[in-house]
Amino acid sequence: MNMLIYLIPVALFLGGLGLGAFLWSLKNGQYDDLDGAAWRIMDDGDDRPG
């Protein structure tokens, strides 16, 4: 029982971290051009997102 006091907040925090990362990447426009991203990964010259 006692360890739950730590484990549950830790689990929620980690999940929240993932959620935050997703929302950040969404806001950052990383899902704006999924088709293009698939091609760009093969282009050596392009290393600049956004």
Next chain:
Amino acid sequence: MTCCAPGSEGQVVGSAPSSEELMLASRDLGEGRRQIDLSVPGVHCGACITSIEKALKSLGSVDRARVNLSTRRVSIVWRQVVDQILVDPAEFIDAIAEATGYEAYLFDMSLDDGDRLQRELVRAVAVCGFAAANIMLLSVSVWSGADAATRDMFHWISALIAAPALIYGGRFFYVSAWSVLKRGRTNMDVPIALAITLSYAVSLWETMHHGEHAWFDATVSLLFFLLIGRTLDHIMRDRARAAISGLARLSPRGAMVVAADGSREYRPVEDVRPGDRVAVALGERIPVDGVVEIGASDLDVSIVTGESLPQAVVVGDAVHAGTLNLTGPLVILVRAAAKDSFLAEVIALMEVAEGAKAGYRRLADRAAQYYSPAVHLLALTAFFSWGFAGGDWKRAMLIAISVLIITCPCALGLAVPVVQVVAAGRLFKNGIMVKDGSAMERLAQADSVLFDKTGTLTLGRPRIVNGADIPSPVLGLAAGLAAFSRHPLSRAICWVASGPFPVFDDVVEIPGSGLEGRRPDGMYRLGNRRFACGDENSPGDADLEVVLARDGHEIVRIRFEDALRRDAVATIAALQNDGMALGLVSGDRPGPVKALATDLGIAAWQAATSPKGKADYCASLFAAGHRVLMVGDGINDAPALAAAHVSMAPATAADIGRQAADFVFMHESLRAVTLAIEVSRRAGRLIRQNFALAIGYNVIAVPIALCGYATPLIAAVAMSTSSIIVVVNALRLNRQRAEPLMSDAATILPDPAKQVRAA
């Protein structure tokens, strides 16, 4: 990667926007920098991205160039002044055309609002997914035996996680449910809103009283699945809309107004008043309706009226907005403001036609119409019968809620959008864009097809018929003259002839007649017979033919025909095999229309039809009980496209035609029509299967809930399983492969095999 470059220079869609137009459309970012977003509908692979970005960045003025392959757009940030010289944005378009051969266009930024809603929906899905996953973990612990204080704590934590998710993700359903309830009706969102609210409230009450069961997990995962369906539905509509509005704009957004003192000013087209004088250069589209005041020219009116031959205009003739000025500069006296033009008339006709069509209700809505009252009734019955029978009103409430949760249209909510998104994705890969899901439902019902001629069955672009009979030096002579003109017949000659061409001096273009040029051995003329040979008795420009003459003596006669769209013959045959009734309506003259109808074997044809006539014809077919698919491209087709049960337009269509159409196809091939019909029908079948699955699930699950055996675990498992089954079934659409269309994007090359006499 050679998929892009070759041949794409053949794509002739109106004229590129002018520098003034581009400046008008760009945004000022401050510090002397501007940004413009251009639409390049031809972009379709990695090589295109690289070559466009490289070409733009190699221009000294460009700070940033980024191609978005999903929306087929390029956004360019550039410095306005480089080395004290003002940068001309038209050079970006030239650079793109040079690097890839694709044309770039402006598009309407005002249509971008849908993007915001999409992001909100995706965010809501993410939040609800996070909440659902965490609550489910806690619930599993409860189900596996946590009890007393631990269970209470888990329930409390679940409640804390669920509350914000419910508000954040549920608002879409609450708002929608409230707006229909206000008007005294119900839709699918009402039982959803009711179920999630009630189940949350009761779960909270249970938690406070140390109850054994709570429904937080079911509440949130229900919301999660429904939001996925909602998001998919929205993304599909939005993506198609962005792609459609991103294509060529055929109505100019500004006009060069000439003031009384001769000064010129470029103004947005809305600010042009009747009485203004507007200068229209060669190759520009006429921005407003008016009368020619100075000059003479030939106009390409095919996109406006469907007439395939260029029309000669002289001083005093009326001209319509949207027509392309081919052979001479004009000054036009504006007769009507943009909002009162011919185009505005067509838009008014379209609105009338769309109003008549609005009766169609989407399949999901029709299902909801019966489903949601039934669900409410069922839950209410369960509540009262358990209450009166057992006397335990709390238990009755719990059972009523589990009925609501189990019957909640989770699978139904996914059944339609998932199939439609998969189908739209498949069509998109084949160059067909779908405006919304109901378009596919309507296309599956179509039993007759109505075609427009110019630009739809034919490409509206003339090709030489007797090229093989003409010696190549003679053709070279003609091409040497034709190179000076933008007239479609001249371009067709240049297209066929191989250089180098002989050089002419003093070439002049006489609008409505042809070209005249001098060489040491005499005066050459290329144009209609009356002009070239000085023969006053000849019928003039009634035929698609051009005569090359030296000093009034005919050297050669070049005949033309309108090139048939690729696979037109095969498509017509396939449609006839399918039992579809076919028809042809065109604004063109009866001669060419009849010839084409006979060649293709279409019995029902109408020529010289006005926009209103086309729309009326559609309406009369509809009144006779036919579900009409209209395929057309011009401004004059727009009312008919709106009036038809479902409609399709090629990407080269006029702006307004594309907006009116439910489907837009990018490729030259007409096989898009049969492919769209086939995929739509299959999607319709899968949707019906999904409905059957969802209803079958309810038939099993509802009695369990009614009998009071639906613990939260059973509700959650049943709901997820039904959703997953529905999704998996929808994905079957991808597995069965239809024959793919060719992958050469928007390239339009003349096809030597199939052509048809146009005159």
